[in-house]
Each structure stands twice: as C-alpha cells, then as structure tokens.
Amino acid sequence: MEPKFIVDSNAGKLARWLRMMGYDALFFNNIDDAHLIDLALKGGRVVLTKDTQIVKRRVATNGQLKVVLTPDDDPKQQLRQVVKELKLDCRLGQFTRCLECNQSLVTRSKEEVKELVPPYVFRTQTQYMQCPACLRVYWRGTHWQRMKEELEGLAGEG
Numbered sequence: 001m002e003p004k005f006i007v008d009s010n011a012g013k014l015a016r017w018l019r020m021m022g023y024d025a026l027f028f029n030n031i032d033d034a035h036l037i038d039l040a041l042k043g044g045r046v047v048l049t050k051d052t053q054i055v056k057r058r059v060a061t062n063g064q065l066k067v068v069l070t071p072d073d074d075p076k077q078q079l080r081q082v083v084k085e086l087k088l089d090c091r092l093g094q095f096t097r098c099l100e101c102n103q104s105l106v107t108r109s110k111e112e113v114k115e116l117v118p119p120y121v122f123r124t125q126t127q128y129m130q131c132p133a134c135l136r137v138y139w140r141g142t143h144w145q146r147m148k149e150e151l152e153g154l155a156g157e158g
C-alpha cells in the first residue's frame, strides 16, 4: 500500500511533485494544525511539514500520527528527502493525478478534448488525460517531458 500524504501550507510545491509521481497528496492553503492533524488521522495520511511544533505533539510522539519534517526551503530538496526517507517510487504513476486538485486523471480521446486544447496541441498530440474535477486537460508536451526527466533524475540518485 502506497503512502498517502497531507502537505502543510508551508510546503505546497511538494504536493505538486508528489501528485506528479502519482501519489495522493492533499494540500490546503492556510490550514490550521488541528484541522491538518484531524484529516491526517482520519485518512491515514503522512503529514509533510516544515513546522517543528507538529512533531512535538502527543499524537506524533506516540506514533499515532506519522510526520515527516521537510526543513529545506527548496521544494526539490524537500522532495528528494521525502523520496529517500519513505522510499517512494518515482515511477509509480507519473501523470496519473491532477496537479491542481489531486484527482485521478481519466484517459480522453483526441475528439473528446478537441474544444479544450489549443489547435497546435490538437494537431501534434495523440494522448490526453483529463481531470474529472477541474476539467483541466493534460498532454505529453514539453512541460511534461521536462518534469519527467527531473523525476527520472531523482529516481536515478537512489
């Protein structure tokens, strides 16, 4: 069973990277600690945070709540640390989850997205995924390629 996450407000970019890898990573702007911890406990989620106070709470010290401190300011450094510490699989399910809202993406045919993507994309791309929640369409463009390379680099570092 792959771990699920909840990312604290102070480490938002980390949530996007985890989603990019296919991991379920909740994120809310300005969530308070009590709410964060409550959601983590209810959903069996690992808390990722820069907040050293959360680690000191009883639920964390008694092992009920799993917290990983990500003290680095650089999100890629945070990601590198989390991948290493929790032995995450960088090739788990790259680009299967919406980067904006954490929903699992669904495959769409070219015709289905015709009205939703720029004409040059429609002409050149054949594979599309869509988020059922925010309806954002994803395709294997240069942006995708660049992120994939970064993840592969990370996986290679072991």
Ligand SMILES: [Zn+2]
Pocket (backbone or CB within 6 Å): 098, 099, 100, 101, 102, 103, 131, 132, 133, 134, 135, 136
């Ligand atoms: Zn979405």
